[in-house]
Structure formats: C-alpha cells, structure tokens
Amino acid sequence: MCMSCCESIESGIEPINPCLCGAPETQAAMDRIEADLTRRRLLGGMAAVVGMFAGFGLAPTDLRAQTPGRPTLLTNLRFFDGTTLQMQTGRDILVEGGRITGLPATGAGPEDATVIDCGGRAVTPGLIDCHWHATLVGISKLAALTQDIGWVHLMAGREAGATLMRGFTTIRDTGGPVFGLKMAIDQGAVTGPRIFPSGAMLSQTSGHGDFRLLNTLPKTSGDTLDYTESAGVAAIADGRTEVLRKTREQLMQGASQIKIMAGGGVASPYDPLDTTQYTLDEMKAAVEAAADWGTYVCAHVYTPKAIQRCLEAGVRSIEHGQLADDAAIRAMADADAWWSIQPFLADEDANQYSDPAAQAKQQEVAQGTVRAFEAGRAEGVNMAFGTDVLLNPGGAASQGRQLAKLARFMSPLEALHMATGAAGELLALSGERSPYTGALGVIAEGALADILVWDGDPETALDFLDDPENNLRLVMKGGRVFKETL
Template sequence: MCLSCIESIEAGIEPINPCLCGAPATQAAMQRIEADISRRRMLGGMSAVVGMFAGFGLAPNDLRAQTPGRATVLTNLRYFDGSTPEMQTGRDILVEAGRIVAMPASGTGPEDADIIDCGGRAVTPGLIDCHWHATLVGISQVAALTQDIGWVHLMAGREAGATLMRGFTTVRDTGGPVFGLKMAVDQGAVTGPRIFPSGAMLSQTSGHGDFRMTTALPKAAGEPLDYTERAGVAAIADGRAEVLRRTREQLMRGASQIKIMAGGGVASPYDPLDTAQYTLDEMRAAVEAAADWGTYVCAHVYTPTGIMRCLEAGVRSIEHGQLADEATIKAMAEADAWWSIQPFLADEDANQYSDPRSRAKQQQVAQGTIRAFESGRAEGVNMAFGTDVLFNPTGAATQGRQLGKLTRFMSTFDALRMATGDAGRLLEMSGERSPYPGRLGIIAEGALADILVWDGDPASDLDFLADPETNLRLVMKGGRVFKETL
C-alpha cells in the first residue's frame, strides 16, 4: 500500500486510491517482484549450501546438462523399454526438456542435437526402489536414535548421491524425515534420486514404529513426544481421531503416499511377527484421509491376518508380506493390490541384527520369501521391487545386487521390469500427489528422461547390476547426465 493510502487510513478517511495498489494487476506485479527476490535469495542460499555440502561429497556433479535450446540424442544402442521382454534395436532416443520426446529410427534424429554414442551398449530406464528409507539406510539404529539430527541428514545426503550412482534414479521412501532431503535434491543442491516421500511411519502404541524404551512407559496425556516422533521418523497414533490427525499432517508436509504399520517386524524387539496392528477402523481412517487427497496407503505387514485386514480397509500396497498363505495371495490378486516385495533371504546381504529374537524372525521371513515370489507370480499379483535396507551403512551398496537376485524366481526381463515399468505403475497411484508429473520406469515417447547405459547384457543375466561403479557407464536423470564413462 502506498504512503498516501496509509496516511488516509490513519486519519480515518476512506482513501481514494489513485495508485491502484490494491488492484489485481498491481498485486500480480508485486507477486512477481517478490518471487524474483525470493528466487535470488534462494539461489544465493543454495550456493552457500552447495559450498558447505562440498566438504561432505554432496555437491551436485552434473556432468552434462543439455545445451539450452538443443536436444540430446542417444544413439548406437540396444534398449529394454521397461515393459517388452526383449532388447530392442534400430532406434535412437531423443531427449529434450527433461523428457523423451521421440524414438526416431537410428541416425535420423536432428543434426543439431548433442550426440551421445552408447557404443552398442545396453540401455535401460532408470531403476526404481519401491521400499527405501533414504534417511535411515546409511546409519546404524543407535546413531539414528542418538546422534544430532543435522548429522543424520548430512549422512542421508551423502547416501542419496551414492544411490543415484548405483542407477536408482527414483525411490519410494517408506518412512522417515525425508522431506528436506527431497527438497534439496529437487532444487539441485544435493545429488540424488527422485523421492516419493511417505513422511513419518504411522504406528500404534507397541507397533513396529514405536521405538520407545519400555522405561518410557506409561505415557501420560500431555507429555512431550518421543525423539523419533519429534524427528519425523514415526508418528504414534491410537484411535481413529489420532490416525486422521497424523495422516493429515504427513499429507500437509508433502507425502505422496501414507505408510502405516499393520503388523510385527524383524528389527523391532517388542512386537512379534504374528501380531496384528491397527484395528480395521483405524486403518480405514488412514485410507479415507489419503483418498481425500487423491492418494493411497501402503502397509508394513507380513501375516495373512494382517494382510487380509489391510485389503478390507482399502490399503493399496502390501509391503513385505512374505508370510502370506495361498488364500491371502489370491485375495491380493482379486483386490488388484500391489505387492512391494523384497528378496529377504537371510544371506550375506541381509540387514544384520545382534538381538537373537530379531535373527529368529529374520529366518522365519526368509523361509517364506521363496514361496511368496513363486505364488505371487503364479496368481498374477502386481509386484514391484524394493530392498528395505535399514540401519545398514554397508548394505546400501548391495541395492543392485539384490535386484539381480530376483532372477532366482523369474526371467531377467521380468526381474528388471519389477524395478522399472511395473514400479512406475505403482508410483502412478499417487495421482496428483506425485511430485514428478510424467511417466517413470519406461523408455517411451513422453516419459521422463531417466536413462542408464550399461556394460552387460540383460538378456542373459543381471550380474552386471552388482558392480555399478564399473558397469554403469552413463546415468541420466531428467535429461541431465550425472555420470558418463563412455
């Protein structure tokens, strides 16, 4: 408002506003000016952040952004499109403005484009991990519960860069304080994958997301939140009203889907695997609140009882589920639900536990893993790949190798599709809550340009995924090249 307007108001006089300071056109102009100031401040702040992060190895290492106004053509390649079970040839991939805009016949792309010669190598869509914990993967559980939260987030930023360099250009984060990391990655301050955030995991008291010590019980009304709740790792909610509140809080913060704990877990010492967690009414509260925002609920659960309750409540994605029986697997197929499943085999790549109770539960889950993969595929359940590496600083590096293990249960192309085209279909359930408009996990016209170039032959095996440092020759995310050793 101009000075004359202010003086008139202070004098008790209805102002005649010749300056039109309240007019829509004026307000729009002011908003543009404020946006420009904010942008300049953000860029300055980002420069400072990037400088600070450089000491931790977090500064972006974008090797080749597209030349403004010019397209990029990937040529001389064999490609898996994320769906068709074969390697295809005879096409180039034309990328512009972060998307694949065409798949012209080899050698027929625009002459003025930037050319990337793939040397006859294999090209795949960027990989997708549908069960990842970006903030909790690269540190121990003790560190997560005791260290300064700033340090925790810096370690998460470092791991995000490593995740992208393994070829995982997108992750669905299924629980943890990841909103800040996602923002830093999206703004280019930190290198990392696209992140579909769930926010805090919703858990009942005594559930898989209740990290409190028994010495903290009982909790009286009005007492402060536990550290993990304050940090945004978990949200303890009992009863319909509290579940609605906590669900809406995560949506307010930007969750693309909601994660609930619907049964016992391996890592947690107080909840046996056979326990059912959350009543049907509580689950429905989360499902209804998510549906009001056009998105869905995914649920940590292993047992038939828990899975059936989830399906009845309208949960759309079952996380883990290795103890499902035949009737439950059929019910998942009939409900057209997704099964976000991991190769939990209690092998050298498994999460490590010192508690004998956790090790016993881990063995029980491993025994059900083989049957789960075989029966799920036989019944035609929608299945997507995830790893759920958790509190395991060395285990994160096994991400690609764990994808390769799926060839124990299926063909190489079916395994690769679980981490590309099929995983992209699961992500589409976020609808308008998706942070990244556009198709993921496929190489096709109109899809987001997340593209990998490999030394290896997906038609024969996926062993090359285990050593991305050597075998992954190019990483492109959104049309930007973050690694190239062609």
C-alpha cells in the same frame, strides 16, 4: 560541533568542516566499501556452504544439462523399454526438455542434436526402489536414536548421491524425515534420486513404529514426543481421531503416499511377528484421509490375517508380505493391489541384528520369501521391487545386487521390469500427489528422461548391476547427465 565552527557560524564566515562524515564523497566511498564487504561475505558464505556440501559428497555433480533449445540423441544402442520383455534395436532415443520426445529410427534423428554414442551397449530406464528409507539406510540404529539430527540429514544427503550413482534414479521412501532431502535434491542443491515421500510411519502404541524404551511407559497426556516422533521417523497414533490427524499431517508436509504399520516386524523388539496391528476402523481412517487427497496407503505387514485386514480396509500396496498364505495371495490379486516385495533371504546382504529374537524372526521371513515370489507370480499379483535396507551402513551398496537376485525367481528382464515399468505403475497410484509429472520406469515418448547405459546383457543375467562403478557408463536423470564414462 567544535568551538571554532560555532564561532565561524556566528560571524557569518563559511566554515571549514574538519569532519567529512556527511560529505557526499564520503558517503559514496562508504557505499562502495559496504557493497564490497557484502559481496565478500556473500561469496565467502557461498563458498562455505558449497565446501561443506562438497566435503560430504553432496554438491551437485551433474556433468552437463541439455543445451537450451538443442535436443540430445542417444544412438548406437540396444534398449529395454521397461515393459516389453525383450531388448530392442534399430532406434535412437531423443531427449528434449528433460523428457523423451521420440524414438526415431537409427540415423533419422535431428541433425542439430547433441549425440551420445552408446557404443552398442544396453540401455535401460532409471531403476526404481519402491521400498527405501533415504534418511535411515546409511546409519546404525544407535546413531539414528542418539545423534544430532543435522548429522543424520547430512549422512542421508551423502547416501542420496551414492544411490543415484548405482542407477536408482527414483525411490519411494517408506518412512522417515525425508521432506527436506527431497526438496534439496529437486532444487539441485544436493545430488540424488527422485523421492516419493511417505513421511513418518504411522504406528499404533506397541506397534512396529513404536521405538520408545520401556522405561518411558506409561505415556500420559502431558508427555513430550519421543525423539523418533519429534524427528519425523514415526508417528504413534491410536484410534480413528489420532490416525486421521497423523495422516493429514504427513499429507500437509507433502507425502505422496501414507505408510502404516499393520503387523509385527523384525527390527523392533517389542512387537512379535505374528501380531496384527491397527483395527480395521483405524486402517480405514488412514485410507479415507489419503483417498480424500487422491492418494493411497501402503502397509508394512507379513502375516495372512493382517494382509487380509489391510485389503479389506482399502490398502493398495502390501510391503513385504513374505508369510502370506494362498488365500491372502489370491485376495491381493482379486483386489488388484500391489505387492512391494524384497529378496529377504537372510544372506550376507541382510540387515544385521544382534538380538536372537530378531534373528529368529528374520529366518522365519526368509523361509517364506522363495514361496512368496513363486506363488505371487503364479496368481498374477502386481509385483514391484524394493530392498528395505535399514539402519545398515554397509548394506546400501548392495542395492543393485539385491535386484539381480530376483533373476533366481524369474527371467532377468522380468526382474528388471519389477524395478522399472512395474515400479512406475505403482508410483502412479499417487495420482495428483505425485511430486513429478510424467511416466517413470519406461523408455517411451513423453516419459521423464531417466536413462542408464550399462556394460552387460539384461537378457541373460543381471550380475552387472552389482558393480555400477565399472559397469554403469551413463546416468541421466531428467535429461541431465550425472555420470558419463562412454
């Protein structure tokens, strides 16, 4: 307090305070300034975040959502419902609240609906890729093992938007740290497909998911986790106890199904293709833990012996399996298991490998692919489409072309069924662990409104899938329109 103020108080004279810091008027002014600064910081931060995401192509780009209380009616169309192997006419598609609520006769829909005229084009359900790696698809192996994990996730977000724009409205992620990406998409912060996550791929030591370098061996109890383990790409687990622990960790994080490595692979350098990985008891541990949560296990596997062991353990989805013999294929059919199979043909769209050993393994798998499709269909095995584009920055764009290749083995609509209605049945094995409520892969009353409009005729060929930029005219996911060029 100043001397003059003290003298005034002592004399009983009302002081004149030259410092107005505590005055009500000053406090009010300070409150207004602080509120304005807070608002500016908030807006600036929001702009920075949105700008960052927009710069990477991650910002939400849906053109419009449904008007609350007002349905959307797609009309003037021919549609494939995902199940019936023929194009249907004479009906419209009514969408309300993110779901298909009816298939009224043409012209019989509600008068107050927002009408989308499809111009006589082909309409299909949103496509489903049952074997995708959303975090690992668009980057190289070197980048995946060495780059900052934040950059890896940003690249995954960019690729997620491109995936949706190819017409794949749902993917089953069969291994990788995808839980955060899924959450961002579901909350509308990032554009992308629905994701059924597996989390980290479970692998035995020396298995297909063991990416450690030889100079890190032997591992001791005090060693830190390998980068791929700490990042959530893979989880090395040996013995029943560890398999149970790692399975439960993925379920805790939100896995809709569990992925195990049951045999050798092409991309990994230390596990020969003919090896059988995980003992029966270890496999059963994963199956039992998943079943306790109401879901299932899918397994990376190629060889007959390993396939038979998977089926004995209760694995519900065989991933790849191109080297299956007749007995293994019949066993899949008898067990009512699913065969998530990819058109591995060692062609221009195949994952690229510089290692001669990997190239030899790739050729061996490709030689079994044609027979696998033919024999699987002959035995009546449940078959669903997947691509498994992996660590291949230029390969993701081939996703639709990979599906079109299935018309080599079956009719175009049968091939399309594998990526719609059949794939939706496979996803339904997740039961209560499914992240989404409602049928997928079908155009039917009550199904989720994931709908595509194409230039092309699915009854005669699927070549139009190779050019979604020009041929895919409308992308709707959950009733929201993300692309419309009708």
